[in-house]
Amino acid sequence: MSDKNQPISGNDLARFSGPNTFMRLPAVNDLAGLDVAVLGVPMDIGTSWRSGTRFGPKQVRSESAMLRPYNLATGAAPFDSLQVADIGDLAINTFSLKDSLRIIAESYDAILKYDVMPLAIGGDHAITLPILRAMARRHGPVALIHVDAHADVNDEMFGERETHGTVFRRALEEGLINPSKVYQIGLRGTGYGADDFTEAAGWGFQQFPAHELWGRSLSTLGGEIRRDIGDLPTYVTYDIDSLDPAFAPGTGTPEIGGLTTMQALQLIRELKGLNIVGADLVEVSPPYDTSGNTALTGANILYELLCVLPGVATR
DSSP: OOOSOOOOOTTTSOTTSSOOSGGGOOBOSOOTTOSEEEEEEOOOTTOSSOOOGGGHHHHHHHHGGGOOSSOTTTOBOHHHHOOEEEEEEOOOOTTOHHHHHHHHHHHHHHHTTSSOEEEEEESOGGGHHHHHHHHHHHHSSEEEEEEOSSOOOOSOBTTBSSSTTSHHHHHHHTTOEEEEEEEEEEEOSOOSSTHHHHHHHHHTOEEEEGGGTTTOOSHHHHHHHHHHHTTSEEEEEEEGGGBOTTTOOOBSSOOSSOBOHHHHHHHHHTTTTSEEEEEEEEOBOGGGOTTSHHHHHHHHHHHHHHHTSTTOOBO
């Protein structure tokens, strides 16, 4: 029997009861001894269209009660080899985006003093910028796998330079990411001009528009990205709006013609072997997720990311 934390079994306690932690794992305040710390960042003051992602962490955790510890497809049993716990939500300032970004960065600085991989549940995509600031202080410029309908490389939005749509321009300017090791997957939709995506390609970002991926398995793409990155410290940021709204309607900025849930699984499963130092799942907006399927999908994506972390056992 593993001495690691295990999710509460649905055979021991009904799934509609128990703690509202990720996969009903233990809630802890002490990070010592953890391999992975799951945390929520309940914020939507960085968004530009539909709000509601402040409720994302709570709803993703709620839907995660459906998940079981063993991955039937890959044989991964992450809780046999990793010590994982839920450390709760960051206490952001719901009245100030600027202050909230400061709080996130400082909180991550404290988390990264431990030998732990933070796995964040957002929250809008603005949370990723302060996370990358802390990651770069700890690891240097990181490789970035960015799955999203949007490139998020605007210079300003309504005069603001730090929003959910400006994250990766700021990250480039601040030297937080290695531009030749940035992979943007699932880009699509309408734009204000031809340079909405092409400017970032000129910086070295490798872009994979959704329409070029329709009907394709993403296993090959995932494998190519893994080989290209090698052993570099890697951050994965997964925007739920990368998926077609047919699969994930509960998000703030939906775009038709997106990835499928099957492609999401194919891509993530091929990342096994990467040196993933952190990850997030962002932009789940429960008010637009009447069935709970978007949050359930987000919970599964987080679980699949756990399954590809270094050292995860298989049975």
